[in-house]
Amino acid sequence: MSVTATVAKKIDAVLFDLDGVIIDSNKAIISAWLTTAEEYGYSFTQAEVDRYIIGASHLFTLDNLFPDRSDSEKKVIHSKVDQREEEAIYRTIDGVEKFIYRLRNFDVKVGLVTSSWPEKIKNVMEQHNLNFDCIVCRNDVQRGKPDPQPYQLAMEKLAIAPENCLVFEDSDNGIYSAVAAGANCIAVKNDHFSHIPYIEDFNQLCIDDSEFSYQLANANKGIAIRPL
The missing domain is CATH 3.40.50.1000 (HAD superfamily/HAD-like)
Structure with a gap:
């Protein structure tokens, strides 16, 4: 176009x-979130990944995909995701x-x-x-x-x-x-x-x-x- x-x-x-x-970096980001989510018993559809992970703020992602988790648990989830992303090339x-x-x-x-x-x-x-x-x-x-x-x-x-x-x-x-x-x-x-x-x-x-x-x-x- x-x-x-x-x-x-x-x-x-x-x-x-x-x-x-x-x-x-989309593959690395998605992998970081999905791998961490699996540790907590979650799985997400492609539509949820597109809407709530790609290009979104971490707060937006956490609030929409982990709504039943406490603030302290969300903080730990977020930290694990960050670490996985920081280690990527x-x-x-x-x-x-x-x-x-x-x-x-x-x-x-x-x-x-x-x-x-x-x-x-x-x-x-x-x-x-x-x-x-x-x-x-x-x-x-x-x-x-x-x-x-x-x-x-x-x-x-x-x-x-x-x-x-x-x-x-x-x-x-x-x-x-x-x-x-x-x-x-x-x-x-x-x-x-x-x-x-x-x-x-x-x-x-x-x-x-x-x-x-x-x-x-x-x-x-x-x-x-x-x-x-």
Whole structure:
């Protein structure tokens, strides 16, 4: 799917989710939750995984999938899941490192907005030598995705208006969060939303001086989506 627009949208900041957008981590996340859940006698359907685990805050997941457990038990469950995720090795989504590197040649801010936590983020950043102008993680907000608060906070930190932000998200919860915050959004490996453009990976994107749909700040170049 490609974006069609007569006037390109001006973009001053590009914000990325982490899991499923920068790193291919969905399998590790799902495994961490399901393995831990089995220890407590739970099993979940694929629909429950999609709705309550992928792209969601840990509080959202715990409240919906472990509603009968006490707060102290939820804390232990969460700790076990975190430990399993922190020990994982992650590969990046195809083309994303090159795309971020290219963005650094222009006057746009690059931010990370994730439901992950500092220890995991640090591990990923060191694994792949990444850095961002702004990082918002689960520790920074009271209400995680699908609530808009994480993206609203990132925009506030970067002093960027929502209409001038472009967000890359993979999960339904993350897309809900970005759209509710007023940002432009491109979905990664998610074609559930007919009104939102999507890409299979970042090799489908190009930055050039013609036929772009998102104009990079103070530049005559922009972001375009190549058709599959």
